[in-house]
Amino acid sequence: MPDDKGNVVVSESWRHRLIRLDGASGKVAPVITHIPGYPARLSPRADGGALMSVFAPRNRLIELVLLEKHYRADMMEQVPRRFWIAPALATGASFMEPLQIGGMKIMGVHKPWSPSRSYGMVVRLNADLHPVDSFHSRANGKRHGTCAAIEHDHRIIVASKGGNAILKLNVT
Known part of the structure; x- marks a missing residue:
């Protein structure tokens, strides 16, 4: 996401952070670090802030x-892709999925109080790129894998790839 000074702010999913690339010098500076999820796309807001999707x-x-590296290579070679220990855009399709972070399934139902492998969140950032509020899918929800969000007509339009849906949030 470019700013008015020739810099670009980008999300680094696997490093769970936002960084600013200086347009003149090429230097990298952290903007937000230690995000509790894996950020996806950033999109500009009309007031100079941004929307950050977390998938x-x-x-x-x-x-x-x-x-x-070696474990990951072995897993990718020997385990079917849908059962990899990896971030998920959606879960609940099979009882063979790996449960992570204390996940709990009882009679095939992932309990809502039990942490999930997949998630969906949109964070509204102000002009200084500080979080001001966020919108979450439930742990047992169906609107996970949030990969993009934009402002349009005083609403936030969200792409939920894991939920195979486009969502409209009426927020002010």
Whole structure:
């Protein structure tokens, strides 16, 4: 997302942060670090802020898999893709899915109080790119894998790839 000074702010999903690339020098500066999920697209807001989409929650198991190159390579070679230990855009399709972060399924139902592998969130950032509010899908919800959001006509339009839906949030 470009700013009026020739800089660009981008999200780094696997590093769970936003960074600013200086248009003149090429230097990189962190804007937001330690985001509790994996950020997707940023889109500008009319007031100079931004909308940040977060497609999945972070957890220690996924972070470990991201660090362990050999384990990740073995998993990708030997385990069917749908059962990889990885961020998910949606969950609940199979009882064989790996449960993570204390996830709990009883009789095939993922309990809403139990952390999820997938998630959906949109964060409204002000002009200084500080979070001012957020909109979440439930842990057992169907609107996960939030990959993009834009402002349009005083609404936020959200793409939920995991939920295979376009959502309209009426917010002011």
